[in-house]
Amino acid sequence: ARRGEHRGQFLVREARELRDRMAALGRLAQLAQANHVLGRVGTTAVRVAHRHDDALAEFDLALRAMPNQADIWADRGALLLAMKRPKDAIVSIDRALAIQPRFPEALTIKATAATLAGELPIALDSLTRANSLRPNDVETLYNLGVVHEALGDGPKATEAYGRVLALSPNRIDARLNRGLVHRRLGRSLAALRDLEKVSAVDPDR
Numbered sequence: 299a300r301r302g303e304h305r306g307q308f309l310v311r312e313a314r315e316l317r318d319r320m321a322a323l324g325r326l327a328q329l330a331q332a333n334h335v336l337g338r339v340g341t342t343a344v345r346v347a348h349r350h351d352d353a354l355a356e357f358d359l360a361l362r363a364m365p366n367q368a369d370i371w372a373d374r375g376a377l378l379l380a381m382k383r384p385k386d387a388i389v390s391i392d393r394a395l396a397i398q399p400r401f402p403e404a405l406t407i408k409a410t411a412a413t414l415a416g417e418l419p420i421a422l423d424s425l426t427r428a429n430s431l432r433p434n435d436v437e438t439l440y441n442l443g444v445v446h447e448a449l450g451d452g453p454k455a456t457e458a459y460g461r462v463l464a465l466s467p468n469r470i471d472a473r474l475n476r477g478l479v480h481r482r483l484g485r486s487l488a489a490l491r492d493l494e495k496v497s498a499v500d501p502d503r
Contacts, residue, residue, distance in 0.1 A: 350381045368398035375407055384411035388420070402428045402435070409441060421445050436466050443475060452483045470499055 357374040364370060375390035391408040395401055405428040412420035425442045432438060443458035459476035462469050477492030 350377070353377055354381075366397055368394040368401060368404070371397065372401065372404040372407065375404070375411070379407060379411050379414070382414075384415040387411040388415065388417075400431055402431045402438075405431075406438070406441075409445075413445070418445055418449050422449065434465055436462055436469070439465070440469070440472055443472065447475065447479060452479045455479050456483075468499075470496055 354374070354377060357370060357377065360370050361367070361374070371390050371394035375387040375394065378384075378387035378390055388408055388411045391404050391411065394404045395408070398404070405424045409421040409424040409428070412418070412424060422442070422445045425438055425445060428438050429435070429442060439458050439462045443455045443462065446452075446455035446458055456476050456479050459472045459479070462472040463476070466472070473492050474496045477489050477496060480486075480489035480492060
């Protein structure tokens with residue numbers, strides 16, 4: 299029993315590390331990179347638990363004893379996302395948010411899961427809520443820009459990227475994205491200003 303207890307504690311730490319990495323990952327536009335990171339961290343969970351299903355069983359056992367622990371529901375959602383089950387991850391994260399609505403890390407995981415599931419409106423809602431809780435978080439603002447852009451809302455995308463650049467002027471990816479959106483919107487001068495700055499910093503872009 300003690301071995302199982304230690305293993306369960308280790309799995310919780312692994313899942314929380316995964317959740318923290320995902321919250322910091324951002325860059326919803328770079329889903330290939332996101333999948334690579336999730337796959338690498340997910341492999342760690344497999345090695346510890348032998349199977350993802352074992353890890354999930356550990357969380358389910360913990361939740362039977364402590365069903366009102368938002369952190370455990372969020373960690374379970376992070377594990378489901380690592381298992382490439384984004385829709386199930388959203389369900390688990392929603393349980394966490396029902397208990398603790400002001401949970402920006404969980405909202406970030408939900409946005410990532412929704413993006414992977416092709417549910418961009420859900421991703422936008424989650425990021426908007428996360429932004430209301432942490433209005434100056436650069437990664438949340440960047441992700442908002444990416445999702446607005448994916449949804450075809452160029453003006454809101456450039457606004458979000460502009461807020462990123464106001465907080466972090468050296469964010470070359472935000473400046474490049476904003477410049478490209480300006481160009482698609484026919485804002486030639488604004489596009490030129492951004493893209494020239496990008497080229498000066500990174501000529502290969």
